[in-house]
Amino acid sequence: MAATTSVQAPPLLSVRDLTVRFRTRAGTITAVDGVSFDLAEGETLAVLGETGSGKSVTAQALMGLVPRPAGRITGGEIHYGGVDLLTRPAAERRRLNGTDLAMVFQDPLSSLNPVFRVGTQIGEPFRRRRGASRAQARRKAIELMERVGIPAAARRVDDFPHQFSGGMRQRVMIAMALALQPKVLIADEPTTALDVTVQAQIMALLAELKAEHRMSMIMITHDLGVVAGVADRVMIMYAGRVAETGPLREVYEAAGHPYTRGLMASIPEVSGQRDRLTPIPGSPPDLTRLPGGCPFRPRCSFATDVCAAERPALLPVPTRPATHLAACHHAEEVVTDGVAG
């Protein structure tokens, strides 16, 4: 696989050919199918895709959170700190959570334990993994709450999750994730459950924290507009595979995969021209019955016979920088068509 980073230092996190399968009542589905990507230090990668694209499962696989026994990681490597995590025992992988890899989830109300105080939950990593006393942990919790912008932190540290508003709860989750200063923060649709105005605040907060802590971030979302100001690179997933990846601006200006083109065209723009929205034709793929060849073919206006026969490999897009890859037999054509139209 070609290198996908643009900096010279070795990547912090390197995923190769990751495959995750699920057993369901409808059959076995391959939720993540041969996904590869790198994450450099201090870099923000946006992972974009619809429901069912495999973006959240990829994150779960990184953190060792794939729900068992229905889900299994059946192949691939996750290189971190010079080691392939998938060869290590589960307990060792679990220990990396919080200290090296941390995650913020989509719905903070159900992701926070309702019967424990917020301060207890934020301070828990200090107590259980750093041997801090209850008082020390509480101080750290207040500190973190202030850092993420929760007003009156000293008073609210003893409140329960249901006593906070949605945006404040998400800040609590972020504080909790940052407690042990992880190197990689994975945010799985962190703003989807929030109001639009609050979304912007949370995104700004994440950008600040990232810079301050020199963290790498993986931002999972289905909404490109949300990550536009924050992400360095973008990886677009479809049907469990990487459809396209590259620097954000580059992919935005010269999309090499028809799906990416479709995504761009279906984003409502508040400013600028009021064009009609162009939704992507067809419906999301049924993962139990994927067609052979390219999974996007049924919805693609560029499809030809070769698309049904051969699965496209993730390769650099011709005429574009080497860091821009797309899995499409007709990438060059897509780019030309996009730039022209």
Place this chain on the structure above:
Amino acid sequence: MTAYLIRRIVFALFVLWGAVTIVFLVLRLVPGDPAQLILGSDATAAEIAALRTQMGLDRSLPVQYGHYLGDVVRFDFGNSYRYHRDAMGLVLDRLPATLQLAVVAMVIALVLGIGLGVVAALRVNRFADRVVSVFALLSQSMPSFWIGIVFILVFARQLNWLASGGRGGLDRLILPGLTLALPVIAILIRLTRSGLLDVVHENYIQTARAKGLGERVVIFPHAIRNALIPIVTVAGIEFGKLLGGAVIVETVFSWPGAGRLLIDSISARDYNVVQAAILLIAAGFVAINLIVDVLYGYLDPRIRLGR
């Protein structure tokens, strides 16, 4: 929380009133003459008439009801026909024995029920789980009076380990306590098992793992603390039911509690004692339910601090 408490207290009082009224109505509306019932078939007409006047049965129903309520509130249930003393006092004397039995049974039930339920949940669908589930099924299906008899047969008669009757220390408590506890153990096993299995799928458990907490910490306390809330409620209700089940167990083990007094009084047709015992046990049940409601409100911060 206060609003919640007030609602529960009002409900409890309402239930108590309902119980009192039902006891009153059943005794008086049942075909046949209550006085006749009490005195038996060989009483003379004069004796029956005298008792009727004494019981106030010659008054109209609402008037009787008013008197009755007044008596109940003052804990005046008349005298025991057999022992010639205050009926309620008699019941109250026997109450500690019943409570002792019920508490012991509850402790056994909580420890075994919740403990085994946790084991079954952590080893779901494996051997341990199946064994525990079968045990729960058996415990729930076997009549408690029969199990008590079998226990006596095996442990007291054959093996001569434990005494078979009468009140006493631990050796006399354990057999009746275990017998009384069995149906509750079964329910607690099922509830704990399914509750824990449900909680383990919740999002905040995923968060706990994402924080790098080990599986043991994820279960205790993160999962358990949440699963316990509904279990506490049921445990409380079951404790109340234990008071009812105690009637049978006390009879089998000759344990001198209020339950046995109730049964004996029934066969002796000592209806004053019967009423007193029934209402006292019912009141105990309602009180326990109320305590459980309060406990539940306290344990769930969402109720404790308002939504």
Place this chain on the structure above:
Amino acid sequence: MDRTAVAPATDLLPPPDDVAPKAGKPLGRLRIIGSLVVIGLYVLAAIFGPILLKYDSVATDLGARLKPPGTTLPDGSFAVFGTDQVGQDVLAQMMQGARVSITVGVATLLLAGIIGVAAGLAAGYLGGWLDAVLMRLGDVQLTFPSILLAIFIASILGPSVVNVVIVLSISNWVTFARVTRSQVLSIKERDFVDAARTLGARSWHLVTRTILPSAIAPILVVATVELGHVILAEASLSFLGLGTPASTPSWGVTIANGRDYLSNAWWISTIPGIFLAILVISFGVLGDALRDRFDPRLRSM
């Protein structure tokens, strides 16, 4: 209290179903068939047993009393489970007892079921004050330990089979009412009911033809489990002398009678109890299997 979780943050199908029995369908069917077979055997024994092996409640044969299981009696008959304190064959008693228990159980279930389902239908469909009154009544009754209520009423009415049925029906109608009511509430808003209503169907027709059939399955599940409970309750009442009269050899009475002879004739109390337990277990297994098949949400019942 609402503890529903938002679908887990995985863009995938429902959470893994590692809780349901692994074998799924075949095991479920085995449970249903197995328990039905056992119950069927009991019913057969109840119907034909007393005909084949006569039991006379007043006969005594002191020469044959307290014989252990497997003895051949002086008159040539073989006592599989021994004889009791008046010389009666225990097996004959048990089969007669099966007749009593099953009759009481079925009668109670029918009575409680009809009252309960009617109440539940009325409460659910008509709503309003009727619903409030019935449900309050049910709540109040449920907060009263049922055995206590049964004991109290039985103590007034006296031991007899009819009274037992009445008493147990009073204790059990609430469960039926609750299940029916919740079914009605969830069904009456559904489209096919609306469709029937717009076609001009009148209330009675709506209730019996559209709502009731959909509600039947959970009611059946509840009925199965309740049948087991009722049989247990009847045995308990009889044991205390408050159920069937002492002359009717229901299992509770037999076990109670055997208490005095535990040291020298343990089989009188023990063996009927085993058979009682097996029957109740069968109903429990059947109820579980039916519930798993039709609606796992009833798990709490």
